[in-house]
Amino acid sequence: MAALQYLALFFVFMIGVAVAAVAVMYVIDRTQRGDAIRRNYPVIGRFRNLFTELGEFFRQYFFAMDREEMPFNRAQRNWIYRASSGKGNTVAFGSTRNLNVPGTPIFMNAVFPPLDDQYASTEPLLIGPYCREPYSAPSIFNISGMSYGAISKPAVKALSRGARLAGVWLNTGEGGLSPYHLEGSCDVIYQIGTAKFGVRDAAGNLSDEKLREMAAHPQIKMFEIKLSQGAKPGKGGILPAAKIDDEVSKIRGVPLGQDAISPNRHREVDDFDDLLDLIAHIREVTGKPVGFKTCMGSADPWFAFFKKVKERGEESAPDFITVDGGEGGTGAAPMPLIDLVGLPLREALIRMVDLRDLAGLHDRIRIVAAGKLVAPGDVAWAICLGADFVTSARGFMFSLGCIQALKCNKNTCPTGITTHIPSLQKGLVVSEKDKRVAAYAKSVISEVETIAHSVGVAEPRQMRRRHVRVVKDDGSSVQMNEIFPSVRLGDGGAAGNRMFEEALRRMASDVKAP
Secondary structure, three states: OHHHHHHHHHHHHHHHHHHHHHHHHHHHHHHOOOOHHHHHOOOOOHHHHHHHHHHHHHHHHHHOOOOOOOOOOHHHHHHHHHHHOOOOOOOOOOOOOOOOOOOOEEEOOOOOOOOHHHOOOOOOEEEOOOOOOOEEEOOOEEEOOOOEOOEOHHHHHHHHHHHHHHOOEEEOOOOOOOHHHHOOOOEEEEEEOOOOOOOEOOOOOEOHHHHHHHHOOOOEEEEEEEOOOOOOOOOOOEEOHHHOOHHHHHHHOOOOOOOEEOOOOOOOOOOHHHHHHHHHHHHHHHOOOEEEEEOOOOOHHHHHHHHHHHHHOHHHOOOEEEEEOOOOOOOOOOHHHHHHOOOOHHHHHHHHHHHHHHOOOOOOOEEEEEOOOOOHHHHHHHHHHOOOEEEEOHHHHHHHOOOOOOOOOOOOOOOOOOOOOHHHHOOOOHHHHHHHHHHHHHHHHHHHHHHHHHHOOOOHHHOOHHHEEEEOOOOOEEEHHHHOOOOOOOOOHHHHHHHHHHHHHHHOOOOOOO
């Protein structure tokens, strides 16, 4: 009986506490002046903020259709999850993809494709023929730049180990080289951002001594100068202070307690002559291939760049160019830049490829495509347009277990990928996730080879624009080479040859590209 009395008193007490809490919130809401909803609807108005916060999570599970979400829909994420787990990616009944959406690529299967024992397989491709240490890159699909600091220690470890298992390269991102990039013994691309983290002196200038130190690592195969990226063109990188611990501070050379913000461009690069000089300098100091990454705003300035290369000679050319689309992602960037600035990859890639080919540098400069390319169809499409390689960051984040919680900039990532909170990092088990990274990369490569085999070529890079159709506004489709004829001599038909000859005349003059 006494126990029941105590229980009743406890419930009365709790009810009293709840009533008191509601009364306090009522008074606070009625007297505050910043939120009109809470002032007019005290206590109840607080639920609006809660539902707004939780809405982005509930949508992906209960309300959005498989192909509706942004930036990546459920169908894309589920394909990556299945590929990463090593499970079969066959589906039943029929495709859920709407083939009437303008811009949808449709690959053209050959009437008599090669037999199964003539399966299309990827061949290594040489980068940097004029370097002391050129790089024979084995894979068409690789891991794009994700800096240590932006992503966690276990995430970098898993990516490094997985890259080694799959035979793909890993880009460091602009945050410098950490021991975890090297742990898996994979091929590494060192990205030099505008702040030159890891290869700068005390004043923030490029250090030849540190460049040589980095180049001495046999795993570092190339250097990539980051001019801009798709998620924030014209704006430097941002690493929130909450993500900067002692180790990140030491690797980057930045102070604790404040955001690490990179300049919006390299201070010593004011024009294309300066860019070519910087490329030549880093290549001479390191002996390894050097290229750059950029997000295009227009093709016009780049016409002048290739003219400069032709004037100097092909040895002066960058060994590769990474073209990032305006739809590219990042851990933290202003919304106007993410949403509104930079050409989408579908336009930028064609323009850069054509300018390279017009300059007669197809076999000299390799083109790397980046920007929201996570599935085999995306990769095959980019190769058809002229890319030599494709890189992905967010695809590999999904392979690590990313659930698109959209908390990359808050240090509260629930999967341990973009957080430095130890309790959250424990969820990312490196010895399991590295296998998922490798399985995802292998699945993408294998299915790109399947598409190449279906269209009738012996190697994925033999795919051309004539092998893919694009859906138009009226629902019909047209071959890509009819919209964008290839400008490579002999590869684009009569229209392409006329364009090539006209462009050569323009290249020799001061007239801008069409």
